[in-house]
Amino acid sequence: METFSPKQIANALNFSTTTLRRYEEQELIPVVPRTKSNHRVYTWIHVQAFTTIRAMLKGFDIPVVYDVMRLCKDARFEEALWLVNEQQYxxxxxxxxxxxxxxxxxxxxxxxxxxxxxxxxxxxxxxxxxxxxxxxxxxxxxxxxxxxxxxxxxxxxxxxxxxxxxxxxxxxxxxxxxxxxxxxxxxxxxxxxxxxxxxxxxxxxxxxxxxHQLLDQLKGIAELIKYINLYQEVTN
Missing domain, CATH: 1.10.1660.10 (Multidrug-efflux Transporter Regulator; Chain: A; Domain 2)
Structure with missing residues (x-):
């Protein structure tokens, strides 16, 4: 299984390692494994989670994005999608x-x-x-x-x-x-x-x-669907 360090993720997605930790502390992403020396180790599911957050923040308000990601973290995917649908309405x-x-x-x-x-x-x-x-x-x-x-x-x-x-x-x-x-x-x-x-x-x-907001929302939803599909593959 391919893994990534916080610095690699931050460089690839163009934001700080502090942001990574903040998203983790807010419980927006799956649990992050640690090495024996207590260093974070990210996988592709985390990469997609971060990508989804950043994409959705362009079209949705922060509280909505956070609620959606927390629902997905708990595998409550239908609730997350209905919340997104409500915002589209x-x-x-x-x-x-x-x-x-x-x-x-x-x-x-x-x-x-x-x-x-x-x-x-x-x-x-x-x-x-x-x-x-x-x-x-x-x-x-x-x-x-x-x-x-x-x-x-x-x-x-x-x-x-x-x-x-x-x-x-x-x-x-x-x-x-x-x-x-x-x-x-x-x-x-x-x-x-x-x-x-x-x-x-x-x-x-x-x-x-x-x-423009509608287009940004649809792009965010596209990343969300990728995240949900990947999450289901990893956990099944």
Missing amino acids: HIQVEKRRVEEILMMIQNADFTRYKNVKLTEYMSIGEAAKIAGVNTSAIRHWEYEGLVHSERNKENGYRMFSVAELRKILVISSLRRTVYYIENMKGLLNDLDTQNYNKIEHSFQLALENLN
Whole structure:
């Protein structure tokens, strides 16, 4: 059986031996054999495990990758694959959401969103539910000057107009691709003035990023399948 030292693995996969140990400590890989002098000895199953982790991290969030690898380590392969499948569903939902909000921006008669009839003013809870975000996110965006609310004269609660809801929807869709507050403020100003060219470009960029993420996810899944197949061969 061919074996490898930590340095050989690190050089081949282009990351540090510290990273190897961290992945091992996080219990993401199969148990690593030791020599009589207590040195780590890696095999091809470990090489594929490390390769899978690095590939999946390009398309999936760290907690998801770690959960998937731990499930595989325990030979719970179906659960790992269903977790990956769930993440694929989420990215499709996000793509559909971006496309819907882009259509909403282009729709001059914005009185309904996702079959919800919009009222002239909505509470922060109602706006958050429609936009699919936490109320804390909306408060943060208001603090940053991206959206503005009015106060209900009777109870002092925040109330958001339909125009501000549109801004909340735009922010929630572009926050991963528009990184600077001032850039976002510029786009929202264009939304107010109905100058949609830059906004549409930003949404197209968001869609392109989702396309890239999907490709990265599929590449990561390909390595995961190799890992599962190899793991099953080694343990059977």
